[in-house]
Amino acid sequence: MNAPLTAIEQIQHELPDIDWITDVNRVTRLSQDFSWFSPVLKRDLAGKRADAVAKPRSEDEIKRLVSACARRKVPITVRGGGTGNYGQAVPLHGGVLLDMSGYNAFLWARPGVGRAQAGIKLAEFDREARPSGWELRCIPSTFKSATLGGLFGGGFGGAGSITYGPLAAPGNVLGVRAMTIEAEPQVIELRGAEAMHMHHLWGTNGLVLEIEVGLAPTLPWMENVVVFDDFDQALAFGDAVAHATGIMKKEICFLADPIPGYMHTLADHLPPGCHAILLLIAEYCEDAMLHLASQYGGTVTYRKTAEEAAASGRTLIEYGWNHTTLHALKIDKGLTYLQSSFTPGEHLEQVSRMEKLFKGEVLMHAEFLRNGAGLTTCTALQLVRYTTEERLREIIDSSGAIKSSTLYAYDGSGNLSSIKINTSDSLQDFTETIVHSYQTNAQGKPEKLWRIINGTDSTGYRFSGDDKGNVIDEILYRRGLPSDSVFYYYDDKNRLSDIVRYNKKARQLLPSIMFEYDDTDRVIQKMTILSTNNPDYLIWRYLFNEKGLKTKEALFNKQKELTGRIEYAYTFEN
Amino acid sequence: MNAPLTAIEQIQHELPDIDWITDVNRVTRLSQDFSWFSPVLKRDLAGKRADAVAKPRSEDEIKRLVSACARRKVPITVRGGGTGNYGQAVPLHGGVLLDMSGYNAFLWARPGVGRAQAGIKLAEFDREARPSGWELRCIPSTFKSATLGGLFGGGFGGAGSITYGPLAAPGNVLGVRAMTIEAEPQVIELRGAEAMHMHHLWGTNGLVLEIEVGLAPTLPWMENVVVFDDFDQALAFGDAVAHATGIMKKEICFLADPIPGYMHTLADHLPPGCHAILLLIAEYCEDAMLHLASQYGGTVTYRKTAEEAAASGRTLIEYGWNHTTLHALKIDKGLTYLQSSFTPGEHLEQVSRMEKLFKGEVLMHAEFLRNGAGLTTCTALQLVRYTTEERLREIIDSSGAIKSSTLYAYDGSGNLSSIKINTSDSLQDFTETIVHSYQTNAQGKPEKLWRIINGTDSTGYRFSGDDKGNVIDEILYRRGLPSDSVFYYYDDKNRLSDIVRYNKKARQLLPSIMFEYDDTDRVIQKMTILSTNNPDYLIWRYLFNEKGLKTKEALFNKQKELTGRIEYAYTFEN
């Protein structure tokens, strides 16, 4: 007599034609990605594995698989090339690992646009598109093994982002064909900005079948290493190339001493103690680049024409981005890495200050790019000599991240009387104290609010209430002059749902903050519209502990990038 | 008996094979350019004309002509298409007008680079280059009649500068073949940055024969007009497209109401009272652009695919840049125009404030571009309802230009004891007072200097003297801490020639300011090196009146652009 079938076995039984992998070693290997770069994730994700791996080859196979899993509530974890660094492709709760790499046809390329199935490797996409003169606009340094679906679901950008920005910049993704995860999976085409609702969400809100992306003209990319004695000069040279509109480029990577020492396969071109810039620029821009190199005191130690680079099968792209970390980890297992972003325009100074702050412990590696707002800046993927998790957190907290403390004061009837927020920034020498001081009415709703910044710049708000005692109208007074009016809306459960501003210029009411609640009336999401002129928004998500106290806040921008994170620790005073 | 020949007649006699134009009407017409846009230049340049026009067809003809003129000290004025706006091609002192338009061969185009003789029309260059997939990176709106030599000698950029910056950005010009103006003219090839020594100098330091420029991939440029009810929304949409790295573009022109009303040939697409954005973007970026347009409340009223635009023979480029002015002048002769540049990042606010400052008198027209430093911003070419020259100056002075007053105080022995500089900026609400307070030694040379900004932030400098009593060493104290050392060098006439800083990081002495003097020991030029990390420099040129008092200061950046101008008026107090 047979033992009753597990859910997974039932699915395999139902879909025998699908390519199934059940061999424990292979399933274990496919359940991993590159999250081992992080000692913290390595520990937290140890032992997580799928029950089986399915590798479908057609939309129909995918659909039947998704349906079978959905009907049985079996978790699906989507995997492209499995090169993600944050454990996005690691199955947390077993189930089926859906390996997309067999669903990989290149569909078509037209001038400026191309489309392929999600499982195609990025290098393969480029091989198909290049003969017509076009290539992908931005690729991670893992382009040889990463997939288009993985880049869209879990990636950011990479080589090419210095010109075309991140994948999320408007115009880079034109559309996706997506499948919902339910018993009767639906297939829909999302175009433009709508498609971006699935970007960088790790396959958690659906499966991406096909992606249509904007392409860039293929230029003859020559490769150069330029070395410097001086940290700041190397950095400034990278920045000058980044800002030179007449130099067409695909990659500008800054590796500060001692990182070049870890790049063993480039050792001949990296003299001891040097700070290096790795470059991909169009061949015909070489003279302009050389002129800048000489101005900043740089020496070219490596030079390959586009043809030579292609023939060698080696590219400097595979030394930049997180490949820098990979090369270094091969030499020194005691390393890990961190990522930092900087304020465009202040980025050189911030990088330079951060270098001094942690000299010897945090090793500077920066990549120049145009950010989501189109501004030229750099982002860092520093190597860190890892000791303990506590020290890693300490570095994160003091590395220019903003530290913020909030003091809530309540009056005798338990109403909030004032909030004092103190914010300081170790990198920018910035300290700000904001006091919100409330005057409440009989129902405990605020009647008047004073906002005082750094003890001087104060703004007064007056509230008027609705019949439930809720504030519905606020008039802003600034230095005595009335300005915009603000209105408050409440949902049927009497919870504040929208804060709306009357905009004089647009002569209309415009929402500025929107709240969402969970069943226990806790705000779990806050969406802030930046301004009338800027339709961008920010989303705050909140987590609470069992006592109902907020434990985590995460801030996402419109491009779904995590741009801020706050963790709360509570100490109670009498 | 013949009258003795004039110098011009001798040259014509010596070079009979050259194509000469002597007909008075034709010479008069060719002696003009588009400086009549300015009522001031129109008056000042009235009646200026050449004695004869020569139109050489070969380098040899040009060489013999230049030699003949140089030997007889006959002035040469070089002319390309004669579309310049500042009278650069108007002969101020008669002589020969050298019309380059006959020297116009397209030489070659390779991927990313092309070369032609200076007299080629820009449209003709593009016609030759485009079949190989390449085109000029930036063109003025006069591309149909302007020449490559004229763009290099007297132009800035135009359509395309939103991506590739101005012509002066490193990498855009690869080399020029130039001829010196002397009895034995020399022909030399200047490459890269060296070539730029002849850029934007209006042919005053030599003749340009051939120009080699970086090219851009030809993309299918579609043309759109997007209209808005609101000034700021239209401006913000233009800025959003400018910053969208995934939208490839060639032109973003902002015409605020009432300017669209002057564009009669586009009237069907410009509803009364609208603010319009004229766009050239790559066809495959249309969806992303439309999404932004809807976010900012814009309506597309005109749409031509690249093919349709080419077939129509009409392009929106010929409504932007100074073509806006040209169209408006056709309707209203009472107009002229001004140009303004803005601080990248603050440009939207500055444009918006300037609009309010002169509403009805100065009509806003802005062009988005990446500036010489690679930053995305806009530049304005506002239409002005002209009344008097005084009012025009008033507008210039109060339109955000910086106003500065300086008070010099002398002690009993006639030594400078303090300088008080008050700077205010009508657009940025910026006021700064800097006091330089000196303590002098027996020889009247300063011993100590205090620099106090806005009465609070003070820095002390100490000087030590050489044997002539000159200061040679200055140590900077800032908030009590000694910082860089500064050294002063004097020339053999005992005039301060260089201020040199010891840079700790570079561990070397680096010049930071250099002075040049005239025969009467007056500083006529000051060159400032911006910083160690930035090898850019600024050049100040000075003019004096008969009393030896400074009357004018002009500031040029490395790109030879006039970036500031100060005129001095003196009132004497007892």
Ligand SMILES: Cc1cc2nc3c(=O)[nH]c(=O)nc-3n(C[C@H](O)[C@H](O)[C@H](O)COP(=O)(O)OP(=O)(O)OC[C@H]3O[C@@H](n4cnc5c(N)ncnc54)[C@H](O)[C@@H]3O)c2cc1C
């Ligand atoms: C050495 C190294 C260098 C790197 N360099 C870069 C870099 O330069 N830039 C950069 O952005 N990243 C970089 N990364 C991270 C990663 O390589 C890229 O983001 C890559 O694009 C991920 O693709 P993948 O196919 O390997 O995705 P996976 O790791 O397989 O998946 C990533 C995420 O996308 C989801 N996903 C995959 N396919 C689909 C689909 N079809 N539908 C829905 N969801 C899907 C997965 O569930 C997962 O959450 C680097 C990583 C390493 C190890």
Ligand SMILES: Cc1cc2nc3c(=O)[nH]c(=O)nc-3n(C[C@H](O)[C@H](O)[C@H](O)COP(=O)(O)OP(=O)(O)OC[C@H]3O[C@@H](n4cnc5c(N)ncnc54)[C@H](O)[C@@H]3O)c2cc1C
């Ligand atoms: C309606 C209108 C719109 C315009 N739009 C723009 C614009 O978008 N962007 C812009 O930058 N400008 C613009 N301009 C100005 C002008 O059209 C351009 O700068 C154009 O490139 C000048 O070329 P040209 O051949 O007409 O030069 P010309 O006017 O003939 O000459 C310009 C200067 O260059 C010198 N010169 C010409 N040829 C040579 C040579 N071979 N060697 C040395 N010196 C030489 C001349 O002596 C003169 O000083 C505009 C002007 C008008 C009237």
